[in-house]
Amino acid sequence: MLLALDARNGGLTLGFKRSGAWLPLARLGSERTADEYAFLFEAALQRAGGGQGATVQSAWLSSVVPALSPRLIEGVRLAFGLETQQLAPGVKTGVKIRTDQPSELGSDLVCQAVAAYALVQGACIVADFGAALTFIALNGAGELLGAAIAPGLDTAALALRGSAAQLPQVRLDLPERAIGKNSAAAVRSGIVLGYRGLADAIISGMREELAEDAALIGSGDELGRRLLDGLGCRHFVPDLALEGLALIAQRNGYAPGA
Structure with a gap:
């Protein structure tokens, strides 16, 4: 069994x-000790239906939070007695990175690129909705050409509320109209519809620069899925990075039948 951590x-x-099949996924916060993570990893395995005697043979980590990585690695060691393999420069991924500074690219984006190209076997753009809204572009040869990064929708909403005392906290959802009739509706319209325009502009620009028929692949939360519905999204995979990390594990010796 493979343990993948994003x-x-x-x-x-x-x-x-x-x-070859995922057990139910788990989502945890980042403010934990290594001992707490070890306990939660074991609990997550049992809750996912791993059963008594289930054995984890390999653990792989993609992390864009350097301060968190040592606690996760130690948590895996305490829970399963394994040394975690971390995605870093030098690990075989199967994707060539054609950016100015390949080492600057987040490992989550590399994982998404691996999974996206395996999915469509051609030029593609990945839009991922999380704490950051990220876009990556791959050409038909599977080369990762670059990215675009913006604050995520919730990140933007928190920043706006922190800078405008009279605005309420708003649950973001796709609004029915652009003209908001109250403060909450106005914020929802401005952020959500504004981000749909942002996504459309970046995706259109990337397609033009690729000069290829590029498939659009989405990842992240449900609101992201709904925003991409009208932009020609061909596939939406909520946890695309985990899929890519599992493929990278296979390319580095993990046997998927285990």
């Missing part, structure tokens, strides 16, 4: 993959 600023997503 650590980001918005929290940790972990999954156990057995015989």
Whole structure:
């Protein structure tokens, strides 16, 4: 069984993959000790249906939160007695990175690129809705050409409320109209519809620069799925990075049948 961990600023997503299929995923916060993570990893395995005697043979970590990584690695060691393999420069991914500074690219984006190209086998753009809204572009040869990064929708909403005392806290959802009739509706319209325009502009620009028929692949939360519905999204995979991390594990010796 494979344990895959995707650590980001918005929290940790972990999954156990057995015989090619994911057990139910778990999502955890980032303010835990290594001992707490060890306990939660074991609990997550049992809750996912791993059963008594279930064995984790390999653990892989993609992390864009350097301060969190040592606690996760130690938590895996305490829970399962394994040394965690971390995605870093030098690990075989199967994707060539054609940016100015490849080492600057977040490991989550690399994982998404691996999964996206495996899914469509051609040029593609990935839009991921999380604490950050990210876009990556791959050409038909599977080369990752670059990215665009903006604050995520919830991040933008929190920043707006922190800078405008009279605005209420708003649950973001796709509004029915652009003209908001109250403060909450106005914020919802401005952020959500504004971000749909942002996504449309970046995706259109990337398609033009790729000069190829690029498939649009979405990832992240349900609101992201709804925003991409009208932009020609071909596939939406909520945890695309975990899929890519599992593929990277296979390319580095993990046997998927385990």
